Amino acid sequence: MLIIAGIGVVLGFLTYEVIYYFNPFSPKATLSWMIAFVIGIVRQHALHRYFTFSHKGSYVKSLYKAFMVDIGALVFSAVLHLFLVEVVHLHHRWVWGICLLSTALISLIFLKVYIFRPVKKS
16 A cells, blocks of 8 residues: 555656646646646556555446545645645645645545445345
């Protein structure tokens, strides 16, 4: 689980950096965070599904559950991100890390309990 999480962090940071570099819209850092976060939901879901939990249930159903959990984390982290970058004036890379940690905690709590819960046999 930690290896997959580490791979996700590296890929997530690279995704964010590329989006931030090409993003012409404002607030640049927060919009880049949000776009990279949504891409990360799909990427991390697939990585955890195939390598961490070996989930056998419906891919679409488990991805839907992941989005339901992570949309709440996205809203929370977008507000936090906007505040820390635009009001507190922290560097956007530091804020990326802070928001990553906050959303990772939310996701970790729900990942095994809700998203990849074992499928009941009928």
